[in-house]
Amino acid sequence: MASIMNFQVNVGAEGGDLTARRFALIMMLVITLMAVPWWGLSHAEVKIAALLGAMSGTLFLMAGLVFLQKTHFAGLILLPGPLGMLALSSVGWRWAAVLFGVVFVGWMVQNLLTRRCGLNQLLGINSCTCDD
């Protein structure tokens, strides 16, 4: 019996889902690394990267909403992820921003490895072409 916690494989290449997820993972990884204080990057630089990430998120969400693609997950991750990191970074909590980014990256990696996504299940999206 499928439920929100126990469900079939629902992540695949259909509707650009897998490609969008890989892009979102790389984007989040870059922003998270940029937010690490060791590199000495300024808040403005992190802000530019975060805004670029959020902009790509809106595009993915638009693609999912209007052009009936299956890129909802990438869109929904890339909106709160970079903007949340930006908010934490703007108040000077850079490590909290990094932790925030790591949580999102971890979530995406787990989804990619198991090919199961709770958000897809919640939205009724299945991008997997497999029969099982």
Place this chain on the structure above:
Amino acid sequence: MSETTTTRTMDARRRPVRLVGYYALLMLFIWLMRNLLSEVGRQYNLEEFSKIKEIVKLAVNYSATFDDVVHTIFSLFLSFVFTLPLGWVYTMTKDDDDYDVSLVQTLVVLSMAVTGVMIVIGNELARAFSLAGVVAAVRFRNTLDDAKDTVYIFVAIAIGMACGARAYAVATWLSMIMTATMYVLWRSHFGERLMRAGGRRKKGKGDALAWVRDEGATQASQHALAQQVRLLQWASLPSKDKKVNSALVVDATDLGAAQRYVDAELSSFGGKWRLTGVTSNGEQGVLEYVGRLPKDATAAALVARLRDGLPPSIEGIEFRSLKGLKPLSPPATPDPGDGTA
């Protein structure tokens, strides 16, 4: 399965919430882009990049943009509001047969589109010339059935132009006076009364439909059609001799006397003729002959011969040529596709 999927896809595409979501995301995207350009402008030296600097300047100039937004929204709203009565008058004054839903919607949208165009052009002569070039490149012409529809279109354009040029008072009076004029003209049957006074009346689609719905006219047309089909069947019958190519239809008040007269005349005129049908209504009725004219004889000669000394028992004679008439081919049977056909 595929049909169900297609239907679902169509339904999903038609959900207005998607459109609302799209615009919300677009607004968010523009807001993010403004922030990005603002940050890029602050962070990096753009002195050497005048165009990028200009973009940044335009993007972060919130007050001027807000002014444009308010002007555009207000003008479009007024354009919409002023064109609605025009659509109502069109709806009220049009007959069911001529009514075009698409035109009503076009009036409203066209007016708003023209407003947008006028705002874009503003006071710039170069933009006005560019618009002329673009319009010439795009085919948007459409043939309207009624000349009055063109007037509606023109009024909608005028309202749109007035709203776009911020001449709101002109748009208001234009909308009110033109709709009132059109309504009064329709209500008073202006042109129609003048024509009736002169003893003329335009025959429109309504008159044609009234004729079709007339019981007597329907029966007459059905009778004529049945007769023609009958004659056509005779003409298409296989025969050892040459096929018949002529028909003679005789309206008679006394069928017996009329048949004797026509038989005698046809045998003396020549050719091969035979009586194929008699439709009787008491003594009155119709005789139908089919056959071939003698070689070198004309239909006019035959009719003249019959009319010469026409007895009072015959009301009318009609000659019909069956040349070139071909029977309808039977419907093609589908090929079973297994090689058995």
